[in-house]
Every structure is written in C-alpha cells, then in structure tokens.
Amino acid sequence: MSSNGYKPKVAVFKFASCDGCQLSLLDCEDELLAVAAAIEICYFPEATRKVVKGPYDIALVEGSVTTHHDAQRIQQVRRSAKTLITIGACATAGGVQALRNWQDSAEMVRTVYAKPDFISTLKMSTPIAEHVPVDFELRGCPVQKYHLIELITATLIGRKPNIPAYSVCMECKRNGNLCIAVAQGEPCLGPVTQAGCGALCPAFNRGCYGCFGPMESANAEALTGVMLRNGSTKDEIQRNFRTYNAWAWQFRQASEEVEKR
Amino acid sequence: MSREATVSPAQGAMTIKVDCLARVEGEGALHVKVKSGKLQHVQVRIYEPPRLFEAFLRGRMAPEAVDITARICGICPIAYQMSAAHAIERAWGVTIDPRVRALRRLFYCGEWIESHALHVFCLHAPDFLGCQDVIEMAATHKPEVEMALRLKKLGNEIVRVLGGREIHPISACVGGFHKVPSNEELEPLVSELEWGLQAAEAGAKLVATFGFPEFNPDYEFVSLCHPEEYPLNEGRIVSSKGIDIDVGEFEDVFLEQHVKHSNALHSVVRERGSYQVGPVARYNLNFEKLPDTVKMLARELHAEPPLANPFKSILVRSLELMFACEEALRIIAEYAPPSEPHTEVEPKAGRGMAATEAPRGTLYHRYETDAGGRIESAKIVPPTSQNLKRIEDDLWEFLPGILHLPVDDITWRAEQAIRNYDPCISCATHYLRVYLDSE
Incomplete structure (x- = not known):
C-alpha cells in the first residue's frame, strides 16, 4: 500500500491452461493474507465472486490463446492493464497444448470430440506475446510461487524483478x-x-x-x-x-x- | 461482465446469466431462464477452450503420460499421475511393491488435504458466511482462515516431500517413483499431521454449524470401493443403485451422452441417467472403512450416511480431511523405504484402464500401446464431466423452491449449488464437447 492509502489493483485472467499457475498464488499460504492486504484483488474468478472494473495496475495472465474469442479477449485485457505479466509455460510458450501446432488440429478435434462442428478452436496454441506486448514473462510449468511474489513486489515498487536468467x-x-x-x-x-x-x-x-x-x-x-x-x-x-x-x-x-x- | 439478471415481475419472467462462475477451477457459465414463474432452462455452459490431450498423447511413449496428463489440472495433478501410472501398469502387467503402493496413498493424502482445505475453507465456506471470498472471510474469521491455510500448507508439504513441488510434482512414474523418501524425510511431517488431525476435527465442527438448505435428491452415488480401505488408488466401481464392476468395464456401464439443450457431453449410467462422484458418493459407499475417530465425529454431528444433501458436501470434505490426516500418520508410522523406488517396466503392446479417487471423484484413464510402448489411443474421463449432468439436475430440482427470493439471492444460491461439487472445469474440458457461441 502506498502512503496515500491507494492499493494497487490486480486482476488475474485465465486462457487455455490447467489453473496451476494462478493456484500458485493461493499456495502462498504464509504470505496470502499479507499480499491481499497490500493490493486490491479486482478480478480473480478462481478465488472470488468479486468483480471490480479496470483499469488495473497489474494483469496476471495465465494460459495460451487457442480460440478466436480468446484472441480478441487478450486485446481487451491488454487495454485494461498498465502492466501485463504472463505467468507459466502456457502463457509464455503456448503450453503443452501447442503440440497441436505440428499436427492437423482438425483431425485432433475429430479424435477427441464426436461432434467437431461444435468446437471452435484455432489451429495453433500461441503464447500471449504473439498477440499483445507483454511487460514480463514468468516461466515455469508451474511457475515458482516465490517468483510470483517477487515479481508483484518488484512491479509495484518499480524495480527490476530478481528472477534468474541462467540455466x-x-x-x-x-x-x-x-x-x-x-x-x-x-x-x-x-x-x-x-x-x-x-x-x-x-x-x-x-x-x-x-x-x-x-x-x-x-x-x-x-x-x-x-x-x-x-x-x-x-x-x-x-x-x-x-x-x-x-x-x-x-x-x-x-x-x-x-x-x- | 460477470453477472446479469433481468426480471419482469408482471410476467413472472426472469433470466439469470453468470458469465464466469467464480471459486471454481476453470471457466464455466450458468444460464437460467424462468417464464411465468416456472423454470424453463438451466444450462451449465463450459467455455474453457479445448486442449486436445487425448489427441496429442498419441505417439508419445506411455510413461510420458504420467507427467503430461498432470498438466490437465493444476489442482489435482497427482490424481492424473496416479490414474495414468496404474492404467499403464495394468496394460503392461506391472506389479508394484506394497511399500510403493503405501507411498502412493500417502502422496494422494497430501493432494486430498491440500485440495479439500482449499475448497472447504477458501472456496465454499464464504458462501455459507455470506462473503465474496476467503480474504473477506478473514476479516471476521481470521483464526479459522489461518487454520485453513496451515492445513492447506500441510497437504502441500506432503506433496513437496514426496514429489519435489506442490503443483506438477516430478517423482511419480510407471512402476513407482523416481525416488522415494527416507524415514528421516517423512518424520518432520508427523507433528504437523497430528495438529492437522485436530484442526480438521475443529473445522468439521465449525462447518457443521452452517445453515444447510433442506434438499435431498435421489442420487445414484458412484465411487471406488476397496474391501479394506477407504478408496484412493484402487477398488471396484460401485454404485448406490447396484453397479459393482471391475474398472475394465467402466465404458460398458457409463455412457457419454449428447444432451440437446446443453451441447456439453454428459456422463450417465446407461439407461438410468445422471450420477454423482466425489466426496459425498465415496462417503456414503465407504463409511464403514473410515477410522473410528471420523465415524464417531460423524455420529456426533448427525452426519452419518445416508447423507444426500449436496450442500453438506462441505462437511463430508471436512471429515475426509480428517481421514486423510489420520491415514497419512498411519502410513508414515508403518513406513520402510522399498528396496527399489520403482519396478523396472518393459514397454509392450497392451490395453489398460484404471480409476482412482481424485479429491473431486473418480478419474478414469484408458491407454492402448503398440509393441514399442507408444500410445495408440487414450481416453480420460474426469470427475467433473461425470458430475456435470448431475449438477444441472440439482439446479432443476433446487431452483423452483427458491424462485420467490430476490434475484441476487437466487443467483448466489445457484452458484453455491454448483460449488457443492467443487467442479474443476479445466479437467472436464479436454473431454467435454464445448459449444462456443459468438458472444
């Protein structure tokens, strides 16, 4: 919280993913209440019914883009957020569902679904950065929860996050x-x-x-x-x-x- | 963007749209339509994008399915790892060391504790206390929320010790584990589990004081049943209406049905209809195998089977939380590391099925492999797709009794009725038929 009592507005958005990376936030059992006291959680459907309209200071985006609808939705998310951070392998690299990118996705849909006509999906699963500018990409399948806290903290106080880039x-x-x-x-x-x-x-x-x-x-x-x-x-x-x-x-x-x- | 309702009282007409269901895993929506005071239409819509797991698993080596299918769900990755490993072991005729089997149960207990603590206190309890979320709940129930987070952390700690990390742990494999813990590594869990057992008991007593609407549908409960144990990793598939089959017969008895009003694929018992998997089903079908302490508490709280009120699933989860702590303590007390962390496996042609009890209910996997051990076909039936038709049936039965309430209350109650099932839409979607309209 800043000295004037303003709480930065944070929203969590999900695209094609397993939910695991946003769960990492709830897995910060020791830090959760402190983090929640320092920010205003405006949109985080996995955790709350509450919905507060944007613009947001930080949007955390989990998941990859695999549908037309999501390709449009990510544009809205980008417009609503000062800082957009992608979390996890789906958002940063397309995820395991990007294995379709080397195959005939129409054939794959026919394999899984009896009525493929009902399925509206893109041929490729692509990372968020292929659609909109991204301010920081946090890697991992799943992300490391302390990286997530470090990243939120660093973003809010305006310094470079201390996330390793080595092997x-x-x-x-x-x-x-x-x-x-x-x-x-x-x-x-x-x-x-x-x-x-x-x-x-x-x-x-x-x-x-x-x-x-x-x-x-x-x-x-x-x-x-x-x-x-x-x-x-x-x-x-x-x-x-x-x-x-x-x-x-x-x-x-x-x-x-x-x-x- | 999330909720809207239109009401025209003169005509007794109303529509409720919850565009994004909250406090569930994954993306689903609820549409309800009322005309002349009568319920016309209930639809739990799933718009989570399909990820096509069964398709891209083809051509992978079967043991890879253990790590890959974990990525279907970040909330219950161990369930996927266990069902995949057991199914491939059955396909290849692999027998596992009894000590490995015990360790797998312990691993699963960790996931149950984490998942149930999350759902009971952070996702479901806020409904009963009129809070939007657990953070708001912490303002009035701070000690309880702190207890819940510590319980959740305990479950995660078990998973971390056995599997390296909480989400998508890395130790499970076909035949056992890549590495098993020493007694010294398990020992520090004991005192926290002893605390956890007491905390879970206190938690069950707390949730028993919640107000539960009177609602007792005629369910067909389906769960694994094992002759001696409360089911986790193995057993026959049994129902409250007479099903008693080997897991290999699953697809003969259960059918994926296309329902016109919904466009989503629903699992049904052939020729009978919807059914329920999950804690309430397990509990009703396996109550006798719970530890005495849990049974005694259940009696004290007037919650013995038959228990059909889905709103009381929160109480059953709390009792299962207690079971999982006690079972984990028992396994650790009897633990000696197996001589080998895993049985060596020989890839071959085969076909194998397995079902295990994910926190949300029975999770079925089937794989066929070629002579080199590559997957030729895969089928995965998660608990939420099995419950989906039952969730809609619950709403059809439950909503008419509350249509006199203000629309915001109806909306919240309807959401709560869905959350009774702790639905995991991320799981369900790689399999559900998804209808995406042009909204």
Whole structure:
C-alpha cells in the first residue's frame, strides 16, 4: 500500500491452461493474507465472486490463446492493464497444448470430440506475446510461487524483478547434485533450461524435462549433439524438446533441427 | 461482465446469466431462464477452450503420460499421475511393491488435504458466511482462515516431500517413483499431521454449524470401493443403485451422452441417467472403512450416511480431511523405504484402464500401446464431466423452491449449488464437447 492509502489493483485472467499457475498464488499460504492486504484483488474468478472494473495496475495472465474469442479477449485485457505479466509455460510458450501446432488440429478435434462442428478452436496454441506486448514473462510449468511474489513486489515498487536468467545447471551445481547427464548419460535439458525450479529432477534421479523453458542464450543444438552421443535417438530428443514449452523458439527449432541430423 | 439478471415481475419472467462462475477451477457459465414463474432452462455452459490431450498423447511413449496428463489440472495433478501410472501398469502387467503402493496413498493424502482445505475453507465456506471470498472471510474469521491455510500448507508439504513441488510434482512414474523418501524425510511431517488431525476435527465442527438448505435428491452415488480401505488408488466401481464392476468395464456401464439443450457431453449410467462422484458418493459407499475417530465425529454431528444433501458436501470434505490426516500418520508410522523406488517396466503392446479417487471423484484413464510402448489411443474421463449432468439436475430440482427470493439471492444460491461439487472445469474440458457461441 502506498502512503496515500491507494492499493494497487490486480486482476488475474485465465486462457487455455490447467489453473496451476494462478493456484500458485493461493499456495502462498504464509504470505496470502499479507499480499491481499497490500493490493486490491479486482478480478480473480478462481478465488472470488468479486468483480471490480479496470483499469488495473497489474494483469496476471495465465494460459495460451487457442480460440478466436480468446484472441480478441487478450486485446481487451491488454487495454485494461498498465502492466501485463504472463505467468507459466502456457502463457509464455503456448503450453503443452501447442503440440497441436505440428499436427492437423482438425483431425485432433475429430479424435477427441464426436461432434467437431461444435468446437471452435484455432489451429495453433500461441503464447500471449504473439498477440499483445507483454511487460514480463514468468516461466515455469508451474511457475515458482516465490517468483510470483517477487515479481508483484518488484512491479509495484518499480524495480527490476530478481528472477534468474541462467540455466538449471547453476542451481544443480549449487545443490551439490551429481551430474546425471555426465555420470549416467541420462538425457537432461538442464544446460538449456532456465533456472527457477531449484533443479528438482536431477535430485530425484531423472533428467530435467525443461518445464521452465529455454534460458535466454540456450545452445540447444550443442545439447542435441551430446544427447545423440549419449545414445538418445532422434525421436527421443524431439520428444524431450516437445513438452510444455515446445513452441518456445529455441526448443521448437531444436526439435525441428534434430530430424535433419 | 460477470453477472446479469433481468426480471419482469408482471410476467413472472426472469433470466439469470453468470458469465464466469467464480471459486471454481476453470471457466464455466450458468444460464437460467424462468417464464411465468416456472423454470424453463438451466444450462451449465463450459467455455474453457479445448486442449486436445487425448489427441496429442498419441505417439508419445506411455510413461510420458504420467507427467503430461498432470498438466490437465493444476489442482489435482497427482490424481492424473496416479490414474495414468496404474492404467499403464495394468496394460503392461506391472506389479508394484506394497511399500510403493503405501507411498502412493500417502502422496494422494497430501493432494486430498491440500485440495479439500482449499475448497472447504477458501472456496465454499464464504458462501455459507455470506462473503465474496476467503480474504473477506478473514476479516471476521481470521483464526479459522489461518487454520485453513496451515492445513492447506500441510497437504502441500506432503506433496513437496514426496514429489519435489506442490503443483506438477516430478517423482511419480510407471512402476513407482523416481525416488522415494527416507524415514528421516517423512518424520518432520508427523507433528504437523497430528495438529492437522485436530484442526480438521475443529473445522468439521465449525462447518457443521452452517445453515444447510433442506434438499435431498435421489442420487445414484458412484465411487471406488476397496474391501479394506477407504478408496484412493484402487477398488471396484460401485454404485448406490447396484453397479459393482471391475474398472475394465467402466465404458460398458457409463455412457457419454449428447444432451440437446446443453451441447456439453454428459456422463450417465446407461439407461438410468445422471450420477454423482466425489466426496459425498465415496462417503456414503465407504463409511464403514473410515477410522473410528471420523465415524464417531460423524455420529456426533448427525452426519452419518445416508447423507444426500449436496450442500453438506462441505462437511463430508471436512471429515475426509480428517481421514486423510489420520491415514497419512498411519502410513508414515508403518513406513520402510522399498528396496527399489520403482519396478523396472518393459514397454509392450497392451490395453489398460484404471480409476482412482481424485479429491473431486473418480478419474478414469484408458491407454492402448503398440509393441514399442507408444500410445495408440487414450481416453480420460474426469470427475467433473461425470458430475456435470448431475449438477444441472440439482439446479432443476433446487431452483423452483427458491424462485420467490430476490434475484441476487437466487443467483448466489445457484452458484453455491454448483460449488457443492467443487467442479474443476479445466479437467472436464479436454473431454467435454464445448459449444462456443459468438458472444
């Protein structure tokens, strides 16, 4: 709250997603009441019936754009918000539903729904930034809840958020994990994936599956070479890059390039 | 943008549109139409965009379904992980270590505690107390809200210890876990669970004092039933009207039906109609298997089965919350790490089905794999799509009795009746037939 008693207005919008990233906000059990006291939650249907009209100081946007209706709705959301922050892999990279982008989406609709005529969906699942300017993208499937609080705090006081841009390998080394790729030859996307999860998967004896999406300067091509040398098939490597952040350009490119090798 | 109502009292006409249902997971809308004082039209519309999971699962290696289907729902990812793992284990003939099985139950208890604490206190209780949300509720019920958040955190902590993080945990796999905890890692949960057991009891006593409208429809309850345990990961599918089948027969007995007025696909029992899954169904069909402490409290609160009032689902969830704390304590007390975290699996051609009890009810998965272990077809039936027709039926029966109330009250009561089911529309949508009009 500022000294004049003004509470910044925050709204949470959902597009195609699992709800998990906005749930992260409610998962801040120790901080929730303090956060709620510092801001005015104006629109957050998962948590409240209350609706306060915009404009908003911050719009948090979860989910990807997959319908005509949502492609229009995101324009309205952008107009209503001073700062628009996308949260999670769906909003920042198109999500797992972007796997349709390499397939015949009409055929997919026919597979899932008996009356495909009732379904109005776009051929592609796309990140919010392909539709409107975005002020900050918070990565992760799901996002890390403390990043969310840091980001809201930083935005409200007007400083740069302290969110790591380096790779999972940095976190993994700091945790003292044995490198699962070097020691066991496991396919691991840690070297090209943005930190933030705390390098969980290697600590659980499995390779990183890239749920935080590509780090800024990811050299995915080099990693493909390492994985091929360690015995992964091209198909495996492609599937590794094509999960929750498949449509993020670095992973997208790597998943397409591997076929040509 | 959210709610509108038009009333013309002279004609006894009224329409209610709630364009975005609040305090549910995902995006749904409610349309109600009244003419000459009579209910004409009730529709729970789902406009959550389809995400086409069953389609893009084809061609993936079956074990990937454990992590991928978790992304259908951020609220109950473990339910998806468990149903997927069990279905593929059945397809490939994998047997799991009993200690792994116990650990999976513990994992699931964590999700139940988190999800039920969230729904009971943060999403549903505000309706009974006349609050817009839990934040407003905290102004008058701060100790209770703090207790609820601590309970929720406890559930999340169990999930975090076993699975690395609260949402989309990373430890579950076909055959077991990538890594299992040591006794030392589980030990710190014990004192908090002992507190949780008492808190859940206090919570149940609190919600028992809420006002419940008199409403007892003739439900067909459907839930898993296990001979010895309150159901989580396995059992036969049983109903209050005589169904008793192996999970493999699920699709023979339950049908997805296209209802003209709705455009949404509804699950029904073939030739009988709507049914209910979830806490109230589980409770009515498995009451005897609850711990004595929970049964005693249920009697004290006059809440023993048969219990058909859907508004009392909040009380049943509170009792299940208590069960989940007690069950978690039991599992931790008896725990010894399995010799291997997971059984090695051999990809092969197969077909397997499984159902487990998500916090919101029975979640069914079926997979067919080719000789290399790739998914050829997948089918997922989440609890909310099974309850959807029943939710509409509830409204058809409940609304005529409250049409004399002011329209804002009718609207709120109708929303509350939907929230009785803790609907998860994100879950339902990858499967529901969705009608998107040009609004």
